[in-house]
Amino acid sequence: MAESSKESFIERTEVLYNQDEIVRRTVEQCNTIKFTMDSCTDVNGPSILVIPNHPVTNAIIDMKNRGVKIRFITEITHDNIQYCKELMKIAEVRHLDEVKGNFGVGGDQMMRLIYLDDSKN
Numbered sequence: 001m002a003e004s005s006k007e008s009f010i011e012r013t014e015v016l017y018n019q020d021e022i023v024r025r026t027v028e029q030c031n032t033i034k035f036t037m038d039s040c041t042d043v044n045g046p047s048i049l050v051i052p053n054h055p056v057t058n059a060i061i062d063m064k065n066r067g068v069k070i071r072f073i074t075e076i077t078h079d080n081i082q083y084c085k086e087l088m089k090i091a092e093v094r095h096l097d098e099v100k101g102n103f104g105v106g107g108d109q110m111m112r113l114i115y116l117d118d119s120k121n
Contacts, residue, residue, distance in 0.1 A: 023055055029106060030059035036069045039104035040096070043075045046083035064090045075099045 016022050030037070041049070049072075051057050063070060070091035075098060076084050087093050 027055045027059045030056070030063055033063060033068055033106035034066075036071070037063060037104060037106045038071045039102070040073045040099060041102045042099045043077055043080055045072070045074050045102055046076075046080050046087045046093070050083050050086040061090055073099065 016025065039045075049057060049060060060070065072087060072091050072093050073096050074080075074084065074093065076093070076095040084093050
């Protein structure tokens with residue numbers, strides 16, 4: 001196999017702290033996903049992903065409308081069950097106990113790891 005036929009890949013780690021920049025980059029990446037998005041999110045994730053008219057929620061809905069297969073693994077609890085039910089309208093949702101942190105893989109295009117440390121607030 002010739003090396004020239006492989007796409008070049010640059011591994012890069014970047015930490016974002018600005019909430020507006022995180023939202024902007026998330027929406028930007030959602031817009032590039034063509035086939036699948038698989039995510040694992042902590043117990044708070046579902047509530048953040050179904051905020052009406054939020055740019056990230058709108059980007060996820062747009063992905064669904066474009067035919068992207070969207071799947072989430074999260075901890076489903078009594079406190080977040082309503083958010084999970086809302087998320088189930090646009091994505092496949094499965095339960096896993098004690099999920100910590102968040103990450104997602106969109107096709108072969110991106111991988112993101114986000115860990116929010118609430119102790120700094």
